[in-house]
Amino acid sequence: MPKKRTRKKPLPETPVKVTIESLAHDGRGVAHVEGKVIFIDEALPGEEVEFIYTDIRKDYAEGKVVNLLSRSEDRVDAQCAHYGLCGGCSFQHVEATAQIRIKQELLVDQFKRIGKVDVPELLPPLIGPHWGYRRKARMGVKYVAKKNRVLVGFRERRHPYLAEIDSCVVMHPIVGSQLTALGDMISELTIRDKIPQIEVAIGEDQCVLSFRVLEPPTDADQELMRAFGHQHNMSLCLQSKGPDTIVPLDGEPEIIPSYALPDLGIEFKFRPAMFTQVNYEINRQMITRVIDLLALNADDNVLDLFCGLGNFTLPMAKFAGTVVGIEGDQPLVNHAKENALHNNINNAEFYAADLSKDISDHPWAQRKYNKILLDPSRAGASDVLHYFKKWQPDLVVYVSCNPSTLARDTGIMVNELGYQLIKAGVMDMFPQTGHVESMAVFKRTK
Numbered sequence: 001m002p003k004k005r006t007r008k009k010p011l012p013e014t015p016v017k018v019t020i021e022s023l024a025h026d027g028r029g030v031a032h033v034e035g036k037v038i039f040i041d042e043a044l045p046g047e048e049v050e051f052i053y054t055d056i057r058k059d060y061a062e063g064k065v066v067n068l069l070s071r072s073e074d075r076v077d078a079q080c081a082h083y084g085l086c087g088g089c090s091f092q093h094v095e096a097t098a099q100i101r102i103k104q105e106l107l108v109d110q111f112k113r114i115g116k117v118d119v120p121e122l123l124p125p126l127i128g129p130h131w132g133y134r135r136k137a138r139m140g141v142k143y144v145a146k147k148n149r150v151l152v153g154f155r156e157r158r159h160p161y162l163a164e165i166d167s168c169v170v171m172h173p174i175v176g177s178q179l180t181a182l183g184d185m186i187s188e189l190t191i192r193d194k195i196p197q198i199e200v201a202i203g204e205d206q207c208v209l210s211f212r213v214l215e216p217p218t219d220a221d222q223e224l225m226r227a228f229g230h231q232h233n234m235s236l237c238l239q240s241k242g243p244d245t246i247v248p249l250d251g252e253p254e255i256i257p258s259y260a261l262p263d264l265g266i267e268f269k270f271r272p273a274m275f276t277q278v279n280y281e282i283n284r285q286m287i288t289r290v291i292d293l294l295a296l297n298a299d300d301n302v303l304d305l306f307c308g309l310g311n312f313t314l315p316m317a318k319f320a321g322t323v324v325g326i327e328g329d330q331p332l333v334n335h336a337k338e339n340a341l342h343n344n345i346n347n348a349e350f351y352a353a354d355l356s357k358d359i360s361d362h363p364w365a366q367r368k369y370n371k372i373l374l375d376p377s378r379a380g381a382s383d384v385l386h387y388f389k390k391w392q393p394d395l396v397v398y399v400s401c402n403p404s405t406l407a408r409d410t411g412i413m414v415n416e417l418g419y420q421l422i423k424a425g426v427m428d429m430f431p432q433t434g435h436v437e438s439m440a441v442f443k444r445t446k
């Protein structure tokens with residue numbers, strides 16, 4: 001939640017005219033007024049705009065466009081009626097190919113500025129569906145007593161309040177088109193003000209909605225929820241505490257969501273609250289690219305760091321001699337093992353470890369690996385990188401959801417560990433949003 005602060009002076013109300021100079025890493029337009037940098041929502045480089053201030057701080061200010069005086073060629077009209085209000089998207093005003101070009105420019109810039117490294121070769125971007133791609137989400141739920149209405153969706157842009165939206169064009173339509181119906185059903189429940197969030201997990205053929213409930217629903221509530229689930233082809237579950245307390249409604253079967261990699265004959269099963277990649281089409285392309293870039297063969301001993309439920313480990317095991325997957329979350333490790341069994345893959349091993357801590361005592365960490373894949377969360381992987389001196393992989397592929405930590409870690413790989421960055425590129429995992437998914441390939445030179 002943004003820090004509350006008391007503003008001494010009211011914000012100036014008169015619009016100010018500027019030309020946008022560049023884009024900030026979150027996609028906002030950057031301009032200067034009297035030497036101070038201004039971050040302006042939905043403004044594109046080259047555009048002349050009139051903006052009003054939405055915040056003024058000591059070192060920077062923020063604003064929003066009130067009058068677009070010239071239009072960038074990259075600008076399109078947003079598809080969603082809630083764009084600008086809902087905090088889920090920040091790139092809908094940018095044409096699809098320009099979005100990915102901008103993300104690529106941002107990646108190259110972060111490598112240069114943070115990692116002090118140039119990208120010798122750009123991988124072609126991986127492109128998938130621009131809409132309706134998102135299959136995992138945590139949606140907020142809020143009963144608004146004054147309106148006797150339940151809101152379901154995402155927070156407002158830079159505000160802690162839930163946005164009043166009736167649909168989401170980025171979510172898979174099985175859920176994205178039913179937000180009003182979902183809110184209407186919840187407003188009929190006796191526990192309508194005791195449901196803070198819904199965990200959405202949409203598998204290939206299954207849709208599981210796990211309702212976090214602060215009080216148990218009554219029998220009548222359960223009946224309403226069951227009927228809604230049957231009508232909309234969704235499996236509704238209840239979550240009384242942590243993620244391991246998710247259970248189906250009384251009398252309903254447990255539905256295990258799954259996704260498949262048909263070309264490799266692999267199927268992953270997962271629990272609703274577990275991490276899975278949100279965009280299946282890009283995930284499939286990303287796995288194929290990782291296998292290609294690592295040029296896997298039967299002599300390879302591969303280490304897959306931050307392996308989750310084995311999303312890369314099991315596909316890599318189809319080509320490599322052995323693959324060892326390491327993951328911090330024990331339930332994910334257990335699930336990865338089950339997925340290996342389920343797919344008859346017996347050259348993949350999985351171990352739990354916190355990769356931000358000292359791992360030198362783990363037997364798996366004392367082995368050698370000639371190829372490494374790593375796919376950390378936003379914090380990056382700096383703590384585990386110095387083990388590369390021991391493991392000495394010849395080839396490393398780094399998948400990242402945060403270009404700034406990728407760039408920082410690339411600086412360590414190149415400037416401290418004797419690796420060369422050979423290629424990097426972006427993937428359109430999160431169209432319409434400012435999130436940048438990318439990949440970098442490193443070769444050992446020493």
Ligand SMILES: C[S@@+](CC[C@H](N)C(=O)[O-])C[C@H]1O[C@@H](n2cnc3c(N)ncnc32)[C@H](O)[C@@H]1O
Pocket residue numbers: 275276277306307308309310311312326327328329332353354355356357375376377401
């Ligand atoms: C971006 S996800 C990637 C998961 C997997 N590679 C996939 O494609 O589904 C990052 C994973 O890193 C794990 N993780 C985060 N911090 C960790 C840590 N300190 N040690 C080990 N694993 C960690 C998370 O639990 C998560 O599964």
